[in-house]
Amino acid sequence: MRKILGAISALAVLATASAQAETLKLVEVITSPERTKVLQEQVDAFEAANPGTEVEIISLPWGQAFEKFATMVAGGDIPDVVEMPDRWAGIYKDKLVNLNDKIAAWEHGKTLTQKTLDMGRQTDGESARMIPYGFYLRAMFYNKKLLQEAGVEQPPRTMAEFMDASRAISELDGKYGYCLRGGPGGLNGWIMMAATMNGDNTFFDENGKSTLNQPGSVEGIQFLIDMYQNGYAPKDSVSWGFNEIVAGFYSGTCAFLDQDPDALIAVSERMEADDFAVIPMPVGPSGKAFPTIGFAGWAMFDTTSDEDLSWKLIAHLSSPDANAAWAKRVGVIPIHEGAEQDPHFKTEQFAGWFDTLNGDQYIPTVMPTYLEQFGYFADSIALESSQEALLGQISAQEVADKWADFLTEEYSRWKEAQ
Known part of the structure; x- marks a missing residue:
């Protein structure tokens, strides 16, 4: 009888765990082998910290990403979290969750640079439709x-x-x-x-x-x-x-x-x-x-089945440590204050970009992605x-x-x- 009860109890635990298991769908659109590798590493860390959660990464080739992603959304195959290029934000802004309150309550929200906050709100100047993960400067x-x-x-x-x-x-x-x-x-x-x-x-x-x-x-x-x-x-x-x-x-x-x-x-x-x-x-x-300055970031669709968990994934990918690792291996200017003091960015290799940022004759151009x-x-x-x-x-x-x-x-x- 004890063995039977034990078996029943074990099955119940498994059933509960299965019922609690969550799967998030994440779409990356600026795809390359290295980027996908880095993203997978960070997702693996997220899954390890959140047992029972699985993140399915869908990688779209950049050359066809705009059309393929639009087809996905139009067909109802909408991800929970998406890598959102700045120039797509205006198209999907009404379908994206406003992250303002979540950023305000986030332990790392206060170290986001002002440019990061401003660019995340660039569709209307108020609502944070994404957290940029870094900046591209020509x-x-x-x-x-x-x-x-x-x-x-x-x-x-x-x-x-x-x-x-x-x-x-x-x-x-x-x-x-x-x-x-x-x-x-x-x-x-x-x-x-x-x-x-x-x-x-x-x-x-x-x-x-x-x-x-x-x-x-x-x-x-x-x-x-x-x-x-x-x-x-x-x-x-x-x-x-x-x-x-x-x-x-x-x-x-x-x-x-x-x-x-x-x-x-x-x-x-x-x-x-x-x-x-x-x-x-x-x-x-x-x-x-x-020179143009652009960005992409992590955004959440309002159709997600678990808004808290989707935000948790975005917060994980946007944390100072994860963002620094992403910026170094993907090639963007980081989003948290003080990141420029990292020895990785204080090298001669980055001189052209920092000279641009510091020179009065160089005026960065923000595309009208709104x-x-x-x-x-x-x-x-x-x-x-x-x-x-x-x-x-x-x-x-x-x-x-x-x-x-x-x-x-x-x-x-x-x-x-x-």
Whole structure:
């Protein structure tokens, strides 16, 4: 009888444990083998600290992530937690939980930097629809050996020098000046060049009209078209995404790469530190440059079956120790105060980004991700039309007008809703 009762008791315990077991679905969208590995390690630690909880990681390839994720949500296959790029936040903001109260009650909430809090609330300026996990700031990598071989005495400080140096390097056999990102995720480059040649990174004028088709902005768009059509970038770079441009740099195919700190990981693994360096983006005619600053973060959908547990996962991934580990291995600027004192970030390798942050002539540009359809604009409209421009199918003025018309309409719609 005791054995029977013991067996019944054991089954009851198992049944209770099974009933209490929770499964969270987490979607990552800026996917790479290293990122997935780091995320899995942090999820494993979360599961170990929360027995009975399982986290299913769904990894979407970045090139198709926008469409695949939209299809998931539209079909009701909605995750509990998602890696949310800044430019998608406007699309999903009404479906995301406001984390303000949870952050206020969180033991690590007070050490989040103000920029982290501000960016997490950028959809309406008030509601924290995500906790950013770090920031991407654009700077210029350059290959010292290729510059020397081409007779370029110093890395470019201006846009004119950038074009001249790219021309000289492209005269070398099988080499090119610039790793152009013509494929997915390439909008940042177009926006930077437009703003830098225009001398202003304001997206809309006082009348709410987009500035992207102002003469200076068109000149910046033409700059990239010329770079490609003159042969200063590889022909297949019209479709290059992140992995291709980074590989183009560390393989020695092209001498210049404008990228965020995440590119430093792959480059450092494959190039000697003495062979490359990172400098701020070249300045335009106004003497200023406007490097883009972006971010992604952890957000929670309001359809989650367990809001407390989903928040617990976000808090775990966003804690100072976890975020520092993530920032070092993924390549972002951390989100907690004091992180810049970490020896990992106080090296010459990060000089280009810190010089950018500290230089008055470098003005970081925040994309208008508060616009509801900005994600669609960036990943669909801008991608298709910029490729058409590179291939000579439409002019710089035509692509600028198309972008300006779309953004002006979106801004008007956003303004009316405020």
